[in-house]
Amino acid sequence: MPNSWSLHVHISFQVGIFYEEAYAALSAPPLSQHFDRTWVSHVQLKAAQFYADACYRYSLDLHEKEEIAEEIARLKIGMSALADAKKAAKGVAAQLMDSVNKLESNMKINLERAMKENDRVYLMRVPAAGSLGALPAASLVKPTSLAEVLDASKERLFSSLVPDGSMKALSKYTEMVDNIIRIQAEKLQQASEITRVRLKEMDLPDSILSLEGSITLPVDLKEDVEAVQISGGPAGLESELQQLRDLRRVNQELLVQTEELLQKEANEDAQFRTQFGSRWTRPQSSTLTKNIQDRLNLFAANLKKAADSDSLIERGVKENYPLMSILDKRPIESALPSISRPIMSLDGNEDAIVGALKQSLRQLESLGAQRAGLEDMLKEMKRKDDILPKLMAGVGSHDDLFKKEISKYDSICAEIADNIVAQEQLLLQIQAQNEQFATVFNLEDYKAARERCYKQIAAAVAKYREIKKNINEGLNFYVTLQEAIGKIKQQCSDFIMTRNIQCREMIEDVQRKLAGFNFSSSSHSSMQRNASVLPDQSSPPPPHAQAPYAAAPGVDSRPGYSQPEPRPAYSQPYPPSYGAPPQQPPYGAPAPGQYQQPPHQPPPGHDYGQPAYPGWRGPYYNAHQQQPGPYSQPPYNAPGAYPPHQSNYYRPQ
Known part of the structure; x- marks a missing residue:
């Protein structure tokens, strides 16, 4: 048994015995006539509580030793004692009753666990309560008899009065x-x-120490200088300015890349709109990207203001560096003037x-x-x-x-x-x-020079803190702006990917419609020529005149249509069939892949505004569903929470 559990069992059982003795004394005359029944119930319940606690602690040790049968018996004895005491307890304090109920609940949980383990694993016979030995008890103090305390023969009772x-x-x-x-x-x-x-x-003993070369700064000023030197000092400002330049360059490059993505997509859309004319029915890119372009313009303006602020900071560092350079001296006391001996004595x-x-x-x-x-x-x-x-x-x-x-x-x-x-x-x-x-060492001039040095150091610390604060504000601004531009760039990439997919589908649909119109027009012209020119049945038939069903790749025989321009390069590869208009096969036979609708191709009335990926909320174009007025804006046009900090960093100073 662990020492703590053993001691707990001994003490709990002994306290329970003391309470039982007190309960027996209170229940018998003459004390029973002088104590309220509530006190008697309180003592009785406390006796049962400590006796049950001793059984509970003892059962924990029995469980570790896998003596499950005796554990069950001890728990039942303790719970029985608590139940009997609770029946007779009337008017006891609520705190005592809560403590007893908590102990009884813990014992009940352990009893159920032990009985379940015994029924399934150990299968041991639970001994009767009378066959168990008494729990060990121990007193922490040795009682002294009243006669020994009141014995006047050993010492004077009132000696300390x-x-x-x-x-x-x-x-x-x-x-x-x-x-x-x-x-x-x-x-x-x-x-x-x-x-x-x-x-x-x-000014003693400082003047003597200064004469010996041991110069000290005021405590508050010395702490300020040490804080500046720990943060890098004026010499470290150049590296932080370089960080500003690098972050500004990265933001500018991200902004240019994003604008180039949008411009490239707009140029491709304009080229197809010129090529297909009124058949190119989807909205223009400039309409859909207006909100994004406005935000990019805002970012560009903020970058310009930030660049102006950076210039002011760099100029401030350059102009005030002679003042702040005193802070780079280590130790700072070396910058202080010292008392010098007179030249002539x-x-x-x-x-x-x-x-x-x-x-x-x-x-x-x-x-x-x-x-x-x-x-x-x-x-x-x-x-x-x-x-x-x-x-x-x-x-x-x-x-x-x-x-x-x-x-x-x-x-x-x-x-x-x-x-x-x-x-x-x-x-x-x-x-x-x-x-x-x-008088001999001209201390007045020394004190004046020292005070000027103190003021210079204090001014240098103040200027350094001001510049450092501006640099930190600029770094935070560029980091936040870079995150915002990165999100916009990702939205632009998603937008361009969706536009490319829909562009490919629309080109295929327009080419199918054009191919069907060419086939119907060619068949009707052939029937008219066959009806007006009948060959002589007696003469040998002349060689069959080839009608211009199959036009040269660069020439379109259909009136009123112009040859589409060559397709420019795109980020998404297009099928090879819509690089040029399809050629008519001989005798109007349908060409595979042109007039027969594949099962994976959308029908002519297909809604091109279907989402390109989950979460997309187009449509960018849908000829039969377009309504007059502004087009619905996709989710990437929703303005983000930028700038997150209301900073004055990029405002002109």
Whole structure:
């Protein structure tokens, strides 16, 4: 059995025993007369709950050991105990009843599973409840008898009790100590703050560090510069500008390719319309692609505006690069001015001045460390200060005792006062030394140059962020535009494929109609010639005159019709039969594939607007169903959600 389950079984069963003992005590006099029936039912149900929980946990271990028979018996015992307790439980809390019902539901599920496995696999005999041993129980604590607790022979029962007068006196003394510590802590904190402000006014120790070559930036400005350098700095702007150029070129190429696809299809449609005249009844390409062309024009205009914005960005980078180049210096502190020694020295005491100032700063730092130690000493002394035993003794006046005990803090208070006085004197000395140092090393010019450098760095950071923001906006714009143009190009490809399929079908239909008209006209002319010219029956028949049934490939014998021009090249291969008009076979015999309608060819009245693929919503042409007015627009003309971002990137700046 896992340790957690074993411990759970032991504890649950022991708690159930405790509840059973409590239930037995509450049910018998004299407690039965002093407790409400609801409490008795509550204790009874809790006893059954913990006993059933012990059975449930124990059954889980039995199931792992494949002791299914005992598992079934334990579950039945636990469920029986819960059922009996629930019958007698009246007025118990709803939370307890919910917990009991949940436990009973889990036990029921496990019991059904165990019985099913036993019936199908194990076929073991379930033992009777009386034949099972008791569950193990264990207590987490050892009970102590009441007589042992109340035994006064071992220790004083009231040794920890403090009289009321002594407690009040202790509270008063504690308040006095807290007041002393608070006043001294405020003095120490005020002295440290004065030191910090005075040193900052004198620009110390930064001026000394600058003289030694250790220059620092203000924290906020240094963080801004580090963020710029991490993102690539001004030197990395050129690569991002190149990305803008590449994306703009890709978008322009996609736009040109899409327009060329539409123009090629429109040229082919116009050529067939010229070739077949009024028989070419489908709508013109320009009518169907008007919405697409409008969107392409919009994309072209946006690209032009974006190109203008790119030019402004490139010009901004070029013009401001001298300003921003300071951000590329690593570390950035190398761009700051430093204090230089005077070129000419009259008495050569520069080193002595610097040395004296450094020594004073070290002394000031030592005083600060001493103040921190004094504050810790105060807190430690308060922690160890315990006058309660003296108060309990009750010897003498409390005021005299307080005065004597408070005097322990006088030495530390005196040290704090001496520290503050020494600091004031040292600050005056440092101020005089710093004035001499500033005069010798011309600190005013250094401070002015440093402030100018700070402002230049801040301005460079602001300009870099502005340009970086514009570049990122441009990159997002081109990526979004490329996706939109790609969708339009795909729609154009689908449109052209459908138009090619329908063009092929319409050409075949027109050629079938023309071939049928030629056959009828040729037969009628032959009958008229045979009726007007009768040959002499007695004379030998002359050679049969060949009627122009089969015209030359480049000549059409039919009046009123012109020879179609050669078919141009198309993306979709056409059948070889409609590259030129069909030739008439001799004697008007129908040519295979011309006058006989194949089963896969559409009839003359075929609807050419049938979908070329699922989801298409033509028709592009249908001679017998065309209505005056605008043609129905296919789904690719529906304007898309472009541009998705309301960006000002491609607007003139």
